[in-house]
Amino acid sequence: MTTADAGQPLSPVRAIFDMAWPMTLRAMMLHGIVVIDALLIAGLGEEALAAMGLAGAIGGLLLGVLLAFSQATQILVAQGFGTGQPVALKTGFWCGLIINLGAALIGLGAALVLAAPIIDGGAHTPWIGSEAKRYLAAFTIVVLAEAAGQSLSAHFNGCGETRQPFYSYLFAVPVNIVVSLVLIYGLFGFPALGVMGAALGSAVSALFRTWYLAHHLMRMNGRSLRVPGWLHGTLWCALRRHLAFSLPVAATFISAHLANSVCTLIYARLSVTDFAAMTLIQPWIQVAGTFGICWAQATGILVAQFLGRGAKGDILDHFLRQAWRGAFVASAVVAAIYLGVCLASGWIYSDLQPQTRAALMLFLPTLLLLPFPKGSNAICGNTLRAGGETIYVMHIFVWSQWLFRVPATAALVFIGAPVGWVFSLALMEELVKFPPFHLRLLKGRWKQGMS
Known part of the structure; x- marks a missing residue:
């Protein structure tokens, strides 16, 4: 850590910089995924790009809500990390994960009801609408994987370990590119899935990233997540307080x-x-x-x-x-x-x-x-x-x-x-x-x- 035992900061600018640069590169790579997907899809023509853009707008909103909840979680994890109490870290992580998974399921349920009419209203042709729905169906895997992945990232960030979430994207982005290329264009004997292939490539990448973060969390800090007890007495009370803190950030x-x-x-x-x-x-x-x-x-x-x-x-x-x-x-x-x-x-x-x-x-x-x-x-x-x-x-x-x-x-x-x-x-x-x-x-x- 970058602080002294007595609580006096050692080079605050350096401490912030050491945390900020991995977060910056990770955010840039997150923005870059959209650009990469568009480049990979471009070979299929403008209608394919339109289909991906239409479905991606809905999927992007769902991921943005998860990211907002995760930003609230990392603050609570950071406070728990500052106390030095393992039960505080455990409470922050599991409450954040439960809330993220709940938000993902609610968002996917709303998308199941509302996405079809939105896509049909925005699609210029039936083919664009059909491809957009197929893309969004596969993208549900990304949403569920990211619900866990963003919670894991929030835990690392809150503990000051911002490099691990960055490394997870550094490894996952090449996976996304390779798998998407194979599935979009049907390389090496795989079926050519078109626009849906890009979503499946993103899904494989998200699952890989989540596995990477979970593996490193259990190796580095797994014991603290299994200590007995919860902050504020029970898991239910902890969840309510966590949600009350997180909802304004998501809003x-x-x-x-x-x-x-x-x-x-x-x-x-x-x-x-x-x-x-x-x-x-x-x-x-x-x-x-x-x-x-x-x-x-x-x-x-x-x-x-x-x-x-x-x-x-x-x-x-x-x-x-x-x-x-x-x-x-x-x-x-x-x-x-x-x-x-x-x-x-x-x-x-x-x-x-x-x-x-x-x-x-x-x-x-x-x-x-x-x-x-x-x-x-x-x-x-x-x-x-x-x-x-x-x-x-x-x-x-x-x-x-x-x-x-x-x-x-x-x-x-x-x-x-x-x-x-x-x-x-x-x-x-x-x-x-x-x-x-x-x-x-x-x-x-x-x-x-x-x-």
Whole structure:
């Protein structure tokens, strides 16, 4: 570990960096899986890509909910790790796993009822609809495997062992590519399953990743998961408290997903070139911004470990000051990447129309400023969650999205405002969240941890 026995942090920036870089690479590889699947499917034509995209939107929502629950679990595991009590680690892991499996089953049940009409309504041809349903049917294996895999990853992250989840993707991604290629195109005598083959490749990869994590967990920490007893007396009481902590985190993700979907539908009313520019820049924002977000998540995990140890306020304040300095550097790196993307857009996307490249350049002022308030807000949000204030954090996200960004986006698009103004709402939203986040953090109530 990166802390001294007395509770004083040793090089907080180094401690956060050591946790953040595996989380960053893991998140980038997670984003890259979608790109890889699309590249593998591309040889089947545009209709196959449309089928995968239609089913993938539903599957991605289910996986996102599981990831949100797992992020809550890793905070509780981190607090348990800080206490040094094996029963706390055991409770956090098993409660997280049970809740993730329950959420997966509920989500798959809802998909069984709702997915078919959604797919039929969005499919341009019967073949696209049929292939999308086959893809989603096979993707249920991915959802169930990831319910366990994300719980295992959350346990490792909460204990500060962020490299194991990264290694699991490092081994699983090549498995996904090889198996998907074989099953999509029917290589080596296997049947050619087309779009469904990509889903089965992802399923084999997810099962392999889950086995890898379970094997290493039992080898490294299996004894602590079998100790007698539960926190708060019984498993049922522990589950209720775990769920009460986790639900606001999951609700925050669902709200953000819906708000982004609504805004995308509004963006579709822009001119073709402006909408294309908005579509092109969004993946770069997700991928390049990953390091800043993972830096904040690592900060939250370490804060939760400190709170579990009963660290005093001055130790927490010193740690956060160092964390903010590192976050500033991370934000500067992200801004530099955005600058490079905009300046090189003509080379990266050589077939773009001049109007689209001009729109990308209009985004540049916002992109250069956005990482700084976003990174600082992320530090606040993850720290407050570590202290148990998940409901407060949820309110900040939900109300800034639905009372500001969504209506402001609709208003600017309706009046025909320049696309640069529309895009700047991403920065304005962070500025709206800035005061409530930072004022709440300064109050210091989160330092008491969860009762």
